[in-house]
Amino acid sequence: MRLVRLLLKTLLKGPVTLAPPPADADSLAQLAQGLAARSRAVLGRSLAIRALDAGSCNGCELELQAVGGPVYDLERYGLKFVASPRHADVLLVTGPVTRNMALAARRTFEAMAAPKWVVAVGDCARDGGCFAGSYAVMNGVQEILPVDLVIPGCPPEPQKLLAALLALLETVA
Amino acid sequence: MLGNTTLTEFLDGLRTVPQHRPWPRHLLDERGWMDLIHQLAESDWTLLGLWADGGEVHAALRDEEDGAVAVASLSCPERKFPSLSGVRPGAIRLERALRDLWGLTPVGLTDPRPWLDHGRWPLSRPLALPRGPAPETPVDYPFLPVEGEALHIIPVGPVHAGIIEPGHFRFTCSGESVVRLEARLGYAHKGVEELMAGKPLAEAAKLAARLSGDSTVAYSLAFARAVEAATASEAPPRAHWLRALMAELERIANHLLDVGGVCNDAAFAVMLAHCTTLREAVLQANAACFGHRLLMDRIQPGGVTHDLTREGGATLRTLCATLAQRFNILVDIYDDLPSLQDRTVGTGIVRPALARRFGAGGFVGRASMQGGDARKAAAYPPYDELEFAVPTQPLGDVNARIWQRIEELRESLSLVNQLMDGMPGGPLMRPIPTRGGEGMALVEGFRGEILLWLRLSEAGKVVRCHPRDPSWFQWPLLEAAIEGNIVADFPLCNKSFNCSYSGVDL
Numbered sequence: 001m002r003l004v005r006l007l008l009k010t011l012l013k014g015p016v017t018l019a020p021p022p023a024d025a026d027s028l029a030q031l032a033q034g035l036a037a038r039s040r041a042v043l044g045r046s047l048a049i050r051a052l053d054a055g056s057c058n059g060c061e062l063e064l065q066a067v068g069g070p071v072y073d074l075e076r077y078g079l080k081f082v083a084s085p086r087h088a089d090v091l092l093v094t095g096p097v098t099r100n101m102a103l104a105a106r107r108t109f110e111a112m113a114a115p116k117w118v119v120a121v122g123d124c125a126r127d128g129g130c131f132a133g134s135y136a137v138m139n140g141v142q143e144i145l146p147v148d149l150v151i152p153g154c155p156p157e158p159q160k161l162l163a164a165l166l167a168l169l170e171t172v173a
Numbered sequence: 174m175l176g177n178t179t180l181t182e183f184l185d186g187l188r189t190v191p192q193h194r195p196w197p198r199h200l201l202d203e204r205g206w207m208d209l210i211h212q213l214a215e216s217d218w219t220l221l222g223l224w225a226d227g228g229e230v231h232a233a234l235r236d237e238e239d240g241a242v243a244v245a246s247l248s249c250p251e252r253k254f255p256s257l258s259g260v261r262p263g264a265i266r267l268e269r270a271l272r273d274l275w276g277l278t279p280v281g282l283t284d285p286r287p288w289l290d291h292g293r294w295p296l297s298r299p300l301a302l303p304r305g306p307a308p309e310t311p312v313d314y315p316f317l318p319v320e321g322e323a324l325h326i327i328p329v330g331p332v333h334a335g336i337i338e339p340g341h342f343r344f345t346c347s348g349e350s351v352v353r354l355e356a357r358l359g360y361a362h363k364g365v366e367e368l369m370a371g372k373p374l375a376e377a378a379k380l381a382a383r384l385s386g387d388s389t390v391a392y393s394l395a396f397a398r399a400v401e402a403a404t405a406s407e408a409p410p411r412a413h414w415l416r417a418l419m420a421e422l423e424r425i426a427n428h429l430l431d432v433g434g435v436c437n438d439a440a441f442a443v444m445l446a447h448c449t450t451l452r453e454a455v456l457q458a459n460a461a462c463f464g465h466r467l468l469m470d471r472i473q474p475g476g477v478t479h480d481l482t483r484e485g486g487a488t489l490r491t492l493c494a495t496l497a498q499r500f501n502i503l504v505d506i507y508d509d510l511p512s513l514q515d516r517t518v519g520t521g522i523v524r525p526a527l528a529r530r531f532g533a534g535g536f537v538g539r540a541s542m543q544g545g546d547a548r549k550a551a552a553y554p555p556y557d558e559l560e561f562a563v564p565t566q567p568l569g570d571v572n573a574r575i576w577q578r579i580e581e582l583r584e585s586l587s588l589v590n591q592l593m594d595g596m597p598g599g600p601l602m603r604p605i606p607t608r609g610g611e612g613m614a615l616v617e618g619f620r621g622e623i624l625l626w627l628r629l630s631e632a633g634k635v636v637r638c639h640p641r642d643p644s645w646f647q648w649p650l651l652e653a654a655i656e657g658n659i660v661a662d663f664p665l666c667n668k669s670f671n672c673s674y675s676g677v678d679l
Contacts, residue, residue, distance in 0.1 A: 059386025
């Protein structure tokens with residue numbers, strides 16, 4: 001009964017979802033250099049995203065989870081997180097890429113079908129962040145994979161993540 | 174010496190290190206260390222941490238009878254020390270990590286396998302002097318053998334299906350039932366301890382804040398308190414209260430996500446959607462009040478960086494009122510749904526005796542009758558002036574760990590209100606004097622008690638910093654909890670533990 005009441009109330013109140021941010025201009029500029037319009041027709045307006053933690057502190061994961069939640073609602077744009085790299089168009093990597101994760105990260109990328117894109121999320125994924133120079137990390141995703149887009153921040157806020165991913169959608173799909 | 178000796182009595186008369194605060198550090202010789210091991214077999218003292226610094230091994234202990242805390246140190250000129258793992262199984266992984274990073278051999282440790290070192294670094298023994306050479310091939314890691322008929326193995330990870338941290342789980346199953354689970358971690362090892370060495374306080378504080386992103390407030394607090402202890406300085410009163418406010422907001426946000434997450438893993442997604450929405454309200458209030466959604470870097474040695482304005486206070490009061498009311502509705506729904514409780518009740522049981530043996534704290538320990546909480550035991554300010562209960566549950570199953578969080582969350586809401594009511598005025602920061610020393614802090618993060626120990630040089634730089642995450646003593650219990658459960662209940666169990674990977678991988 002209580003559950004039914006909650007569901008009704010939620011329905012009547014309307015969505016908690018925030019209005020979409022405009023596609024991020026910086027990201028658009030970054031993407032314009034590398035991607036052109038090479039597969040718009042193939043993908044339609046939809047991208048499947050595989051998130052990969054390559055040794056982050058878990059801060060970026062928290063904000064990625066938020067992006068997938070009801071307030072930011074990534075799926076309304078045709079973007080969705082998928083469980084397998086086999087289903088994914090985009091590999092979204094967090095963390096500085098630890099040496100202990102480098103092989104698994106490479107294999108995850110190799111398991112994806114082309115065309116595929118790599119997005120480095122967070123300051124660590126960009127260049128190692130505050131972990132750069134450690135014996136145990138690779139100093140960023142570009143050291144092991146071809147990166148198409150960097151979303152900086154520590155961690156990047158959900159609106160920033162959304163704006164950047166929308167730019168990716170506009171450019172490639 | 175055995176019998177009812179207290180920790181203080183046991184260490185009485187031993188040489189004490191002068192610049193170690195706030196708890197004493199005693200120097201033991203090898204014989205004293207062996208006596209300690211024999212005494213640990215008889216006593217109920219909790220092993221709080223075990224780490225190395227140069228050629229010395231340190232063990233932090235707490236006598237639960239009288240709450241006394243002390244560090245026992247052993248110099249290891251031959252680069253070996255008698256293992257504590259036989260009397261404190263929580264030491265097993267700590268000693269394996271210590272061997273990997275420092276090249277010190279725990280004599281008597283029965284598990285010869287490396288832990289953090291996967292054989293993929295360009296060196297070995299990164300914290301030892303001199304360091305070791307790079308291995309020729311990666312470690313061929315043998316999992317523990319499981320014998321029996323018709324067993325099958327399910328390897329999972331380090332890359333997982335969800336948006337979570339990396340780790341490998343090896344399930345050996347008989348039909349649907351898990352016969353043995355073994356975790357292999359270390360994938361998130363970033364070499365934080367080595368990075369911190371030689372760093373000025375500001376840079377080391379940044380690293381401490383990124384040991385485990387969901388506990389950034391707790392780690393920053395632990396780091397700040399350890400620095401303040403080492404330099405015999407103290408943050409101003411208002412800073413203490415603002416720190417506690419941030420710590421409770423962090424606890425609330427994490428518990429919300431966990432309650433929703435466990436229900437989601439039992440396919441009850443509505444709960445996660447609502448909990449996420451409530452959590453988002455907390456994070457937005459964090460950003461509005463303190464300028465960062467996760468409150469990263471807001472706590473620094475000496476105080477805090479951001480003050481709470483009048484509007485900020487009003488925001489938090491409104492937040493707490495609506496949160497309490499809306500969370501109660503969700504709790505009632507959980508309590509009302511037999512189909513959901515069918516998954517959580519009796520699943521993933523941790524027996525109180527086992528939780529005790531491993532010294533597990535946090536919601537994992539407290540859901541199995543362990544009453545420890547650093548906010549009470551270490552009673553750091555301002556918690557000594559606040560009223561709150563430390564609830565426990567008797568049954569130790571997934572359901573108990575959900576209720577534990579529910580009750581802790583309610584205590585935290587009450588604490589936030591008390592903190593707003595009693596917040597003193599005054600400055601936010603007091604400069605840290607430039608001097609050397611050793612400091613230790615015990616801080617209650619949302620997962621449990623964090624220990625952070627550090628040694629500062631006379632120039633005020635970090636010489637050595639060791640953070641010990643609460644999950645060190647909780648991860649091994651997950652392996653016990655899942656035994657005999659079905660594979661499909663692993664996500665439930667795992668989420669109900671929500672152990673940190675980054676925090677223990679260092």
